[in-house]
Ligand SMILES: Cc1cc2nc3c(=O)[nH]c(=O)nc-3n(C[C@H](O)[C@H](O)[C@H](O)COP(=O)(O)OP(=O)(O)OC[C@H]3O[C@@H](n4cnc5c(N)ncnc54)[C@H](O)[C@@H]3O)c2cc1C
């Protein structure tokens with residue numbers, strides 16, 4: 299298998315998708331926090347290998363994050379407690395996004411805050427950037443004291459925040475939900491009613507490890523967020539459970555490491571997927587999966603990947619979805635406007651130069 | 658000639674010495690491995706030796722290996738998925754003619770234990786992070802450099818000494834180990850540097866800490882260090898008011914090794930404040946005096 303790392307194919311007709319006003323070259327994107335703001339990966343391959351770029355969580359002011367150790371290994375996965383270290387929205391808007399925009403990939407900014415006001419301030423500041431195509435509201439970070447998961451754990455708080463952010467945001471708002479709740483369907487429906495344009499399922503699962511010799515937790519933060527293949531079944535079941543109850547697109551995330559995993563999430567009802575921790579095992583994972591998917595689609599006997607969308611559900615669910623939605627959920631064919639957008643973006647790209655990161 | 662050289666040449670003596678396999682570029686990639694990418698290669702183990710019961714040297718080859726600088730590290734996948742995350746190990750030597758890479762490591766846990774069980778001919782998945790290395794231009798040809806290494810920290814300094822020597826720099830190396838059984842790399846280092854050996858118990862070389870004999874009057878244009886934290890703290894204190902360039906290669910717990918996850922940050926003094934720098938991307942080599950260690954009063 300040879301892959302043109304620095305010269306990606308112009309289109310992936312069997313994988314492309316149009317949602318949230320964005321022409322996705324294909325349905326894969328990196329998960330927030332596992333790709334920085336993209337600059338480091340731009341030295342490894344052409345970022346047009348991505349369907350979209352999802353940034354690290356961005357807060358109003360710069361944050362130093364937690365103490366170390368910030369990561370620990372677990373069976374088939376890892377724990378992280380980074381603590382939302384980021385340079386703050388001002389630096390992101392003024393210095394980082396203009397650079398990253400030149401890579402020619404739609405940018406989705408992950409937003410976090412300690413309280414409603416901070417989320418709103420970040421979203422306002424992002425409105426000033428022409429490069430932001432969507433916002434992903436992180437109401438599910440388990441590693442900070444205030445904010446984060448606190449919002450995601452309570453349907454009412456989550457809905458109120460979503461509503462406030464929707465009122466401010468110039469671009470579509472994706473809400474990223476936590477699996478650390480009693481009933482994820484309730485939260486999902488609440489934020490959809492509050493105006494969420496899409497849902498990302500799921501953020502990390504709270505966990506910990508203990509150093510038995512030192513008799514204390516490995517992580518400075520005591521607990522962290524579990525990610526990687528260990529949580530894939532959990533993520534898959536959340537996508538599957540939520541799918542019948544919402545009409546907005548679902549972005550599946552959790553433990554995806556190969557083309558088969560992508561298909562499983564599509565079958566469970568995810569229109570798009572994100573890949574996180576797998577980048578740490580194989581930094582080239584997204585181009586590799588994109589390269590391999592057509593072969594897998596052949597084997598599965600479908601032309602476009604969305605012919606499989608939600609197909610793990612019983613017929614009643616699929617029929618109900620169609621009626622309820624009144625929107626095209628499957629079979630997104632070639633889209634003229636999408637192709638035009640691609641062409642424009644390609645023209646704008648000056649590929650691959652490594653740039654200094656913000657710090 | 659060191660143990661692993663004998664191992665590579667099949668000359669015996671070392672406990673695990675084996676004959677090297679065919680040249681790596683003639684063999685096809687093992688089917689269980691993912692295909693190569695510019696910075697991620699399926700290398701072949703062409704040599705393996707044990708320097709001490711828990712200190713192992715691996716020699717890896719691949720025809721497309723990117724150029725590696727002293728101070729850089731590689732990120733290794735542990736075979737058979739026995740460890741989930743990759744493991745960082747410093748480049749102890751790199752030969753750009755034969756495209757062979759040497760790693761020297763201590764077996765401390767599940768990952769290094771499994772890596773110490775590989776055999777010549779086995780395949781190892783290696784990621785080559787685009788990290789920084791030791792700044793060498795700072796010492797002119799004919800100039801002097803001092804190298805200070807402790808324990809496994811000596812590994813990257815072996816390659817550094819060779820590279821400096823090749824540039825015409827006179828290298829004085831001070832290396833320290835716990836005891837004689839732990840000593841490695843002495844012969845190889847002696848080929849490129851004037852070496853002073855220290856052990857904690859005096860079982861080889863001089864007795865004491867490697868930093869003990871180091872005086873601020875020592876002539877050098879740059880000092881390079883790698884070792885345990887107390888060694889850096891001692892060095893930093895000893896040369897506090899010395900303006901000459903000094904560099905320390907750090908370790909940190911990593912996940913991505915490309916600079917995106919921010920697992921590996923260390924506090925560094927810059928612009929009058931404390932900032933976080935990534936060991937994997939901004940490092941692993943930092944100006945010694947910029948580092949802030951937990952034990953130091955100024956950090957409190
Ligand atoms: C840039 C860099 C260069 C290094 N070079 C060398 C070298 O040349 N020789 C050598 O012997 N060791 C080196 N180390 C340390 C080496 O990476 C660890 O000893 C090794 O990862 C331990 O893995 P394990 O599975 O055997 O241990 P475990 O204890 O089972 O590992 C568990 C986890 O802790 C991490 N970990 C444990 N100890 C360390 C450590 N000291 N530093 C970073 N992560 C650690 C592991 O990567 C893993 O994620 C280096 C570390 C870094 C960051």
Ligand SMILES: Cc1cc2nc3c(=O)[nH]c(=O)nc-3n(C[C@H](O)[C@H](O)[C@H](O)COP(=O)(O)O)c2cc1C
Pocket residue numbers: 329330331332354355378380382408436439474500501502524525526527529551552553554572573574575576912918
């Ligand atoms: C190191 C690390 C940092 C993360 N940072 C963020 C973040 O800033 N914002 C966020 O919404 N999710 C963050 N996540 C969660 C991931 O985006 C993703 O939801 C989760 O890891 C599950 O996917 P995976 O198993 O593919 O990694 C982070 C995950 C990891 C491993």
Ligand code: FES
Pocket residue numbers: 910911912913914915916917918919920921922935936937938
């Ligand atoms: S290990 Fe991820 S930033 Fe250094």
